[in-house]
Amino acid sequence: MDICNGYTAGHYVFFENSSSNPYLIRRIEELNKTASGNVEAKVVCFYRRRDISHSLIQLADKHASKWLSVCGRGPEDLEEEKEEEKESPLEAELTDKQKHQLRHRELFLSRQYESLPATHIRGKCSVALLNETEAVLSYLDKEDTFFYSLVYDPTQKTLLADKGEIRVGPRFQADVPDMLQEGESDEWDQSKLEEKLWDPDCPLSSKQIDQFLVVARAVGTFARALDCSSSVRQPSLHTSAAAASRDITLFHAMDTLHRHGYDLSSALSVLVPSGGPVLCRDEMEEWSASEAAMFEEALEKYGKDFNDIRQDFLPWKSLTSIIEYYYMWKTTDRYVQQKRLKAAEAESKLKQVYIPTYNKPNPNQISVTNGKMATVNGAGPGAYHAAGGGRACESCYSMQSAQWYSWGPPNMQCRLCVSCWMYWKKYGGLKMPSRPRSRGHGPRQSSHMVPVRNSGSPKSSTKTKQAFLLQATRLTKLARHMCRDVIRLRRAARRPFVPINCGAIKAECKSSFNS
Known part of the structure; x- marks a missing residue:
């Protein structure tokens, strides 16, 4: 973690909401002082893989296979897309440990906000939008660094691609044609590629053009x-002239x-036809x-995400209409007033908060001798000691450590x-991928990082089941086909415990036999 204890809006931080669970990863949006004098942080939520459902994890895995095969590769390395079921070439080059740890670095952005006490901050981290110009392994080389490429909606339980993707990389590069040789003609027909809308060498002078515009x-x-509608929206002559x-x-x-053809008399006759003057309106007048x-309410909620503004509000x-209106709205006095109000609110908010380094002992810390650090052969409290009962670390299988922490269910x-x-607290998983353990070598964990007890007995790993056989009659077998509906x-x-309506089945069979 960063040794600097000053936190401001825009910082990505670790929050601790439980002594045994991994840290929460949040981005600070605002720092506010409550009536009691405490400091609260309004934060944007990021989610880990362990926080979303299994079906969404499968969707994330399918998306991960794409960025594993694209990120960090040059244009000469890119091949045509293969079937999604097949493993990509780059993914095959990664070791199981690298794939395992990369999934711990992946986060999912959300638009959910919450307020948390600033005293629960446990340090800074770095979160970035996945960049195709960087190799994915570069995220493993940096401490406390995460990436995201998908947006998670905790209300709708959906996972979508981030619309704010920066379009860099070989997929978004233009195909530059070969340079023409000297004297070689260009095959492009410019008249078909563009339309001329104004001739700077027209016969009219600048004064005549300005008079026509007036x-x-x-x-x-x-x-x-x-x-009539314009007079209601713009009752004064001043606003009407400004709109015109x-x-x-x-x-x-x-x-x-x-x-x-730059004929003033002909153009004037078109501006004022026989039916009356031509009225041209832009988006500012149409809305x-x-x-x-x-x-304005949608802009406050979604920012410049015009797709969501259109979908949820307009x-x-x-x-096109929404985007055009936005850039016109930015030239109005209304925008200037809102900008001043936001600047005044920002001045009244806390700029920075200092949180001292949290050094209280964790409740999950295992004390070997009456709540004190154990000593080995008279060594000091910082010496390494073996795990009690000869148990190894559940992640790296080490037998010695300066301190041990209880992990998983107490039993x-x-x-x-x-x-x-520390890896578990920061990244939300075990450092090493799970692997088969020999009998009697201690506990093991499942693929979902849930401890599974192994007592060392072969009988404990198998669950006995009593076999039985159901003998169905011919009429029963026939009814299954005739009464499918x-x-x-x-x-x-x-739903094996919900009774089947046998009376309805018998009636259906009788009617089928009679017909």
């Missing part, structure tokens, strides 16, 4: 005065001038006050050495 603004202001001076009016005027309020708006009597205990075999198999 006329276009005046026409736009007059059109808003005639429009925005880009949408100028773009329409310049496009009209270009389409009519109602309630829609603008909903947008589904009737297009994504299992499993222990971890100092190094493996009534019996629903799969459903009945999942």
Whole structure:
């Protein structure tokens, strides 16, 4: 952990909510002082693999096989995508220990916020979006470093790709064609690739163009005065003139001038046709006050994640409309006022908090002699001593450690050495992948890091079952096929204690036989 004890907004930190469970990993968003004088941190939650369901872990494994095969590889190493079931070449090169520890470094971002006491902070860590330009093994070389590429929704129990992915790496590089030789003609037809919208060498002078744009603004202001809906939204002449001076009016005027060959009289006749002046509106005018309020609320919640803003708040708006409105909204006085309010709130909040190093003994620490550190052959308290009862560390199988910690259910009597205990607290798993243990060599753990007791007896590892046989009659076998809709075999198999309606089955069989 970082020896610096100062924490500010934006820091990734370890939080301890239980003496036996791994640390929580959070990002500090705000530091607030409560009425009682204590400091609370508003944090963003990150989840580990052990925190999500088994079905989502399978989805994460499928996604992990992709970044294991892509991250850290150059363009010359990339091959065509293979079937997802097959193991990628890079994944095959990783050892079991590296794969095991990489899964401990993977986190899942969420948009869930919570407030935790700042005194529960146990140090800093580093969390980054998975970068395809870096090798995944680089995360193992750095202490207290994690990565994420998926977003977990604890409410909906879903796992999705992060929309904030930085598009770097060989997959997002442009294919640069070979350089043309001197005198070689270009095969591209420029007229098909682009459309000319303005001619800088037009016959009109800059003064004439400016005068035409002034006329276009005046026409736009007059059109808003005639429009009933515009007069409600913009009751004053000043606001109507300001709306008519925005880009949408100028773009329409310049496009009209270009389409009519820079003929001023012809372009003016199009601006004011026989039916009345042309009214051009942008997103700032099209949106109602309630829609603008909903947008500001969504922006406060999701930031610039316009897909989520559209999905949860403004589904009737297009994504283009929302993005265009956002950049216009940033030019308004409303945006400036909100920015000032946020700056004032930030000034009133705590900038930094200092948390002293936590050095209280952990309740899971095993005391060998009446609550004191054991000594071996008269050695001092810092000397290494063997685990009580000859038990080895559950992770690294070491027999000696400066201190031992109880791990798992109390009745299992499993222990971890100092190094493996700190790994468990930081990374949420055992340092070494589980492997078969010889009989009588101590406890072992399952693939889900749950201790499994091995007493050393072959009988303890096998569960005896009493065999029995069900003899079904021919009518019963026939009823299974004829009454599938009534019996629903799969459903009945999942609920073995729910009785089957035999009367309905008999009635169905009789009607089938009679027909």
